[in-house]
Amino acid sequence: MNLEEYATAWLRDRNIADRTRERNESVMRLHILPTFGAGSVADVTTARVRSWRGKLLAAGIGEPTVVKAYQLLRALMNTAVDDELIRRNPCRIKGADRYDVPERPVLTVAEVFAIADSTAPRYRLLVLLAAFTTLRFGELAALRRRDVDLEGLTVTVRRAQAELQDGRLFDKAPKSAAGVRSVSFPAELLDAVTHHLEQFAAPGREGHVFVGPQGGQLRRSNFRDDWVKARKAAGVTAELHFHDLRHTGNTLASTAGASTRELMTRMGHSSSRAALIYQHMTSDRDRAIADRLGAMIRGGGGVASGSPGEDAERT
DSSP: OOHHHHHHHHHHHOOOOHHHHHHHHHHIIIIIHHHHTTSOGGGOOHHHHHHHHHHHHHTTOOHHHHHHHHHHHHHHHHHHHHTTSSSSOSOOOTTTTOOOOOOOOOOOHHHHHHHHHHSOHHHHHHHHHHHHTOOOHHHHHTOBGGGEETTTTEEEEOOEEEEOTTSOEEEEOOSSGGGSEEEEOOGGGHHHHHHHHHHTSOSSTTSBSSBOTTSSBOOHHHHHHHHHHHHHHHTOOTTOOTTHHHHHHHHHHHHTTOOHHHHHHHHTOSOHHHHHHHHHHTHHHHHHHHHHHHHHHHHTTOOOSSOSSSOOOOO
């Protein structure tokens, strides 16, 4: 059995999400098999791994992709060790499994609202919740009406949207129990949330909170052009990604007094057991964090009304 055959069986048998499987298969096909696929697992040596990694970087392959390829090859080789095909893993290059992530931009409250007010009305709340609840795009896109508590001022994450390479959308459960969580939003956003639900959300308890221009499921591609236009209109850095709103929100929450543990719970990043323990413990604190974010909105020039205009249409 050559490495390609072994890797194919390994990928097939892994208990991973469909989207993750697609990404892994793509990385394996494009960056690992061309070098190692024809030989046996035992032919993979540390020297060959070092040479392979260097050639990928020299060819201009992005460092995050090279790191992902190295991590995938290392995981494959770990299984080969378990299967007693090799005695030890040849992927032992110090630092090859990580890279320095550049510091991401952090917006002011006024800049968040400037972007929100510059985008299409149906996407205004998407921007505000991304910043002030730190939900990911996929979590926001998967929200249903029943996930929004107007009395408790919370949104509950139960699922996240994923998109396969063929364009199919599906909702998946969070990776861990910590990902299922209720996050408080500032009372200053209540009018915006109520307005959005009345004007733009799909009908029914199971209706999506955010939908595309034609009423279908929200896709990144639906929103991307609006995001770029809004970013330019607001005059913020061209390097800003939508995910940076999450980084901004966490920075603001930290400024509002959130502890590391509270931030991790709010983000859904703690371990399953710890998240279940501390989620209940910090519900009042999460409300307090949202209240302090609301004070920042009031002091930072944020518009608390439903939308910047009174005649927003379903466009």
